[in-house]
Amino acid sequence: MQMKRRYLAIACCLALPLLYGCATTNYGDNQFKLSMASSGKDVMWVPTKVEMADQMLSLAQVRKGDLVYDLGSGDGIIPIEAAKKYQVRAVGIEYNPDLVKLSQRNAERAKVESLVTFKQGDIFVEDFSKATVLTLYLGENLNTRLMPTILKMQAGTRVVSNTFRMDGWIADQEVRISNGEMAYLWIVPANIDGSWQWNGPSELSNLRLVLRQKKQFVDGTLYQGNKRIAHFEDGRIRGSDLEFAFTYQNTNYVFKGKINGSSMTGNLNNNPALAVSARR
Numbered sequence: 001m002q003m004k005r006r007y008l009a010i011a012c013c014l015a016l017p018l019l020y021g022c023a024t025t026n027y028g029d030n031q032f033k034l035s036m037a038s039s040g041k042d043v044m045w046v047p048t049k050v051e052m053a054d055q056m057l058s059l060a061q062v063r064k065g066d067l068v069y070d071l072g073s074g075d076g077i078i079p080i081e082a083a084k085k086y087q088v089r090a091v092g093i094e095y096n097p098d099l100v101k102l103s104q105r106n107a108e109r110a111k112v113e114s115l116v117t118f119k120q121g122d123i124f125v126e127d128f129s130k131a132t133v134l135t136l137y138l139g140e141n142l143n144t145r146l147m148p149t150i151l152k153m154q155a156g157t158r159v160v161s162n163t164f165r166m167d168g169w170i171a172d173q174e175v176r177i178s179n180g181e182m183a184y185l186w187i188v189p190a191n192i193d194g195s196w197q198w199n200g201p202s203e204l205s206n207l208r209l210v211l212r213q214k215k216q217f218v219d220g221t222l223y224q225g226n227k228r229i230a231h232f233e234d235g236r237i238r239g240s241d242l243e244f245a246f247t248y249q250n251t252n253y254v255f256k257g258k259i260n261g262s263s264m265t266g267n268l269n270n271n272p273a274l275a276v277s278a279r280r
């Protein structure tokens with residue numbers, strides 16, 4: 001038995017990318033035993049602490065109507081906390097069938113089984129595009145592998161990761177919880193890259209706005225015919241909300257607006273009389 005456990009620990013260390021070194025603790029309940037056969041696929045199970053789960057959900061500003069997905073849901077702590085605290089629907093996708101069963105038992109113990117669902121499956125195969133909040137505790141490599149799929153999700157989807165960042169996508173917000181652990185938030189930006197026909201007030205009407213987007217950061221140029229009349233470097237898109245500042249004929253403008261597919265509406269300098277609309 002001792003040998004078997006030692007073999008398991010060593011095998012885990014060699015075969016799996018680990019979080020926090022070698023975790024040999026057997027969490028769970030009396031029906032659950034962590035074994036080599038039931039270890040995670042791309043990363044082994046290490047549970048998020050309740051304090052962190054609560055911080056992650058609060059960072060994502062979970063609210064009525066949200067649908068929370070936890071990718072690699074372990075014992076179900078995050079979906080269960082989401083259902084308990086916010087009465088929202090939550091789904092866990094977990095590769096390990098023993099953990100799926102454990103999380104179902106945990107949901108029943110927490111009396112939230114009507115709100116949460118646990119699905120056995122591979123996070124790189126299963127569809128989670130309907131999530132409005134996505135939670136991750138997977139490691140930077142796996143977060144980064146998921147990034148192209150996440151970026152195609154509905155604009156405004158909040159993505160929260162316990163401890164790990166994503167390579168090539170700066171977090172919109174980060175918090176350190178009391179024990180020093182970090183949580184990161186990203187908000188899926190609308191896709192706004194490209195050329196827009198822009199109509200603003202008086203001399204700012206009938207222009208072309210060319211936007212160049214890098215995740216939530218945007219730079220852009222306004223053209224009148226072929227003439228470049230303004231340029232900005234530090235625009236931001238947060239979900240569907242776009243904001244940028246530019247100067248035209250010695251006047252400073254701040255555009256704030258919303259993106260809805262291929263249309264943009266908003267105004268300049270918070271003035272409804274300076275309305276802007278644009279189409280891509």
Ligand SMILES: C[S@@+](CC[C@H](N)C(=O)[O-])C[C@H]1O[C@@H](n2cnc3c(N)ncnc32)[C@H](O)[C@@H]1O
Pocket residue numbers: 019039040041042043044045046047048049070071072073074075076077078093094095096099121122123124136137138162
């Ligand atoms: C570090 S644990 C996090 C568990 C849970 N999300 C939490 O925060 O407590 C990672 C989980 O991902 C699961 N996992 C690893 N690769 C997976 C994959 N490709 N598809 C689904 N689950 C996976 C593991 O079994 C493990 O339960």
